[in-house]
Amino acid sequence: MRCAVVPILAALSCWALAPLYLMLKVSFSPPAEVMTAHPTFLPHGLTWDHWHALLATGQVLAPLAKSLTTATLVAMAAVLLAAPAAHSLARLPARWRYGILLGLFAFRMLPEVSIALPVAVVFLRWGLLDTVVGLAMGHLTLVLPVAAWILTATFLAIPREVEEAAALDGCSSWQTLWYVTIRLARPGLVVAGLLAWVFSWEEFILASYLTLGAKTMPLQVYYYLYQGNWFLTAAAATLMTVPVLLLTGMLQRHVQTALLTGAVR
Amino acid sequence: MKARALLGLLPLATYLSCLTVAPVASTLAMSATAPDVGITLEHFRRIVTDYQFGEAVINTLVITGIGLTLEMLLGLGAALALAGRPVGRRIFSILLLVPLGVPTIVSAAVMRTVFGTVGYLNEALLRLGAIRSPVDWTGERWLALVTVAVADAWKVTPLILLILLAGLQAIPGELYEAARTDGASGWRQFFAITLPLLKPAVTMALIVCGVDAFRIFALPLALVGRGLPVLSTYAYVEYLEYGNPHTAAARGVILLGMILVTVLAYLKLAGPEEVLR
Numbered sequence: 042m043r044c045a046v047v048p049i050l051a052a053l054s055c056w057a058l059a060p061l062y063l064m065l066k067v068s069f070s071p072p073a074e075v076m077t078a079h080p081t082f083l084p085h086g087l088t089w090d091h092w093h094a095l096l097a098t099g100q101v102l103a104p105l106a107k108s109l110t111t112a113t114l115v116a117m118a119a120v121l122l123a124a125p126a127a128h129s130l131a132r133l134p135a136r137w138r139y140g141i142l143l144g145l146f147a148f149r150m151l152p153e154v155s156i157a158l159p160v161a162v163v164f165l166r167w168g169l170l171d172t173v174v175g176l177a178m179g180h181l182t183l184v185l186p187v188a189a190w191i192l193t194a195t196f197l198a199i200p201r202e203v204e205e206a207a208a209l210d211g212c213s214s215w216q217t218l219w220y221v222t223i224r225l226a227r228p229g230l231v232v233a234g235l236l237a238w239v240f241s242w243e244e245f246i247l248a249s250y251l252t253l254g255a256k257t258m259p260l261q262v263y264y265y266l267y268q269g270n271w272f273l274t275a276a277a278a279t280l281m282t283v284p285v286l287l288l289t290g291m292l293q294r295h296v297q298t299a300l301l302t303g304a305v306r
Numbered sequence: 307m308k309a310r311a312l313l314g315l316l317p318l319a320t321y322l323s324c325l326t327v328a329p330v331a332s333t334l335a336m337s338a339t340a341p342d343v344g345i346t347l348e349h350f351r352r353i354v355t356d357y358q359f360g361e362a363v364i365n366t367l368v369i370t371g372i373g374l375t376l377e378m379l380l381g382l383g384a385a386l387a388l389a390g391r392p393v394g395r396r397i398f399s400i401l402l403l404v405p406l407g408v409p410t411i412v413s414a415a416v417m418r419t420v421f422g423t424v425g426y427l428n429e430a431l432l433r434l435g436a437i438r439s440p441v442d443w444t445g446e447r448w449l450a451l452v453t454v455a456v457a458d459a460w461k462v463t464p465l466i467l468l469i470l471l472a473g474l475q476a477i478p479g480e481l482y483e484a485a486r487t488d489g490a491s492g493w494r495q496f497f498a499i500t501l502p503l504l505k506p507a508v509t510m511a512l513i514v515c516g517v518d519a520f521r522i523f524a525l526p527l528a529l530v531g532r533g534l535p536v537l538s539t540y541a542y543v544e545y546l547e548y549g550n551p552h553t554a555a556a557r558g559v560i561l562l563g564m565i566l567v568t569v570l571a572y573l574k575l576a577g578p579e580e581v582l583r
């Protein structure tokens with residue numbers, strides 16, 4: 042039994058990895074290997090041409106910068122807004138906490154298009170379209186419920202007795218928060234921040250509603266795709282995938298425990 | 307204590323009220339009003355008589371149905387395999403979860419190279435001799451729907467795997483020991499222990515991924531194009547291409563309503579206590 046399932050798992054792993062391999066391969070392949078009736082699976086020649094071409098378009102650095110700043114802003118704001126709420130939730134009676142968490146979960150069910158539309162109409166009036174701040178504000182609406190969920194689990198894991206002991210030793214409530222609670226919650230805060238970062242980095246729907254000209258990375262990838270340029274698409278897509286894969290790889294274990302065990306109880 | 311606790315919730319509550327609750331309320335209001343007319347159901351009447359609307363509804367439902375079935379089968383299979391502590395468990399659980407980290411738009415871009423007419427799937431099938439001439443995977447409507455569902459399953463299956471694996475690991479091992487002592491076969495154990503105790507995780511996975519599937523957007527748009535409307539893109543095009551915020555709002559409201567009705571109906575059938583555990 043322990044060996045019998047290995048071929049199945051290997052096949053599923055291939056299915057999970059093959060498309061990414063092909064993307065990487067296309068971004069380094071001479072056009073003759075790809076734009077033919079019979080594309081090859083193994084790389085026969087390697088070329089940096091498409092990566093040079095991507096840089097030469099002059100269209101990729103600005104989206105990269107916009108996505109980076111937006112995602113970073115979203116990560117910081119998400120933790121700042123969600124952490125106090127999560128700390129409060131963790132200290133509330135279980136019934137209340139449960140109801141509020143369930144309510145936050147319901148936010149996940151709202152279609153992005155029905156949030157994005159009025160926001161876009163209002164942001165147009167306020168001059169917030171095409172700005173990093175406007176997009177970050179939009180992304181926060183989608184990120185905050187999830188961040189609050191994860192952080193509630195984090196704060197629940199910190200025993201109340203630790204905070205009470207600090208208070209007994211003469212810490213003011215601010216000192217307790219700063220020296221004890223936040224220190225202990227730091228791994229959870231980092232995970233929530235990074236998740237928010239990843240979420241904003243790859244977000245597509247709100248970005249298309251809130252953008253007129255200054256594209257983000259996902260919109261730029263879509264633009265190349267729409268143009269039908271496989272090589273620029275593959276290179277740009279690889280470029281935006283690498284940081285997320287590294288981050289989610291690092292996060293995997295934390296996300297699993299945070300998302301699926303603590304918060305649900 | 308309670309008052310202070312509520313104080314911490316205030317910033318989050320304010321933010322979500324202003325930028326989520328208010329927009330959704332405004333969408334509802336916009337959908338039922340028109341400038342110079344006041345309250346009207348004209349937008350909904352126009353949508354219902356639009357031939358693309360029926361197409362968008364059916365496309366969304368078909369993609370969700372095929373996608374969820376595929377994802378649940380693959381996810382459950384992989385979760386059961388991993389829970390059996392096979393050889394190479396660590397490396398497999400890392401590899402299988404990789405698509406979870408891939409941005410949706412990237413998965414759409416990648417799937418275009420896989421499912422293109424001169425793409426890699428056709429080439430693989432040609433070499434294996436399974437087909438004689440290349441298949442246009444995104445051409446004809448029903449085949450395109452299957453293609454989108456398969457492409458979506460590539461990205462979503464890892465999430466289901468994660469949820470089901472957590473559910474499987476929460477089942478106490480003693481139950482299986484007791485069942486074995488009583489002489490229950492592997493199948494019997496699966497249907498009498500695993501499946502019933504996994505039900506909350508299945509409900510969670512179905513709701514989370516079902517809602518996501520209803521809202522599917524980038525994949526059909528980037529993989530197939532405007533020719534294959536789903537409810538999200540149907541609402542999007544109306545605003546960004548045709549500049550009709552009121553009709554676009556009504557289209558968004560219909561999607562919202564469909565999600566709510568489906569989730570509530572499912573909870574009614576499955577029993578709400580499943581989620582509340």
